[in-house]
Amino acid sequence: AQKVTQAQTEISVVEKEDVTLDCVYETRDTTYYLFWYKQPPSGELVFLIRRNSFDEQNEISGRYSWNFQKSTSSFNFTITASQVVDSAVYFCALSGWSGATNKLIFGTGTLLAVQP
Amino acid sequence: DVKVTQSSRYLVKRTGEKVFLECVQDMDHENMFWYRQDPGLGLRLIYFSYDVKMKEKGDIPEGYSVSREKKERFSLILESASTNQTSMYLCASSPTGGSSYEQYFGPGTRLTVT
DSSP states (O other), X not given: OOEEEOOOSEEEEXXXXXXXXXXXXXXXXXXOEEXXXXXXXXXXXXXXXXXXXXXXXXXXXXXXXXXXXXXXXEEEEEESSOOGGGOEEEEEEEEXXXXXXXXXXXXXXXXXXXXX | OOOEEESOSEEEEOTTOOEEEEEEESSXXXXXXXXXXXXXXXXXXXXXXXXXXXXXXXXXXXXXXXXXXXXXXXXXXXXXXXXXXXXXXXXXXXXXSSTTOOOEEOOOEEEEEO
């Protein structure tokens, strides 16, 4: 069975602190994709990153970085020097195949509150 | 930019009413999805469609049905709304062609059933 676990329900930090959001996944597929989405208070999920299972290189995009470790089935997301605008719910997701098309399995999300 | 729109941001309905939630995408995507989002449960897949008139049940289809008569439009139907269907409903679309494609989401409809 495929599953995504985000153990951190809520995290609160003060602006400029670094914060890491954890994501652990389970799958028997050899080829799969992992995603992170951001859901700001407005409600619309915004795609942040996609990583395939054959690429374990870390990725950095501005203040955001992602650490993919197949050995521990983890795909963690770090925000450096957090800002109030980073306050949102963050979802980790895993690709799956339904037999007809691809679908996503989402974790339960982590609410990040960045205090000024 | 991909645009996914949903007919209402907020909706209040009475128990037993038939409710239609509409979703439209403008990128000619083959796949469309309906999720509900509840606190502590994340996003759960209700139904999805991979082609016009084609649909498949997701993880929680009970109490819902869907319709896809045109490629750009995917409707979620609550045949007889109940209070436990009060939730945030999110529509998404994606192109076909393997599992690499991210899904693009609409702004969501917050449905309250009283």
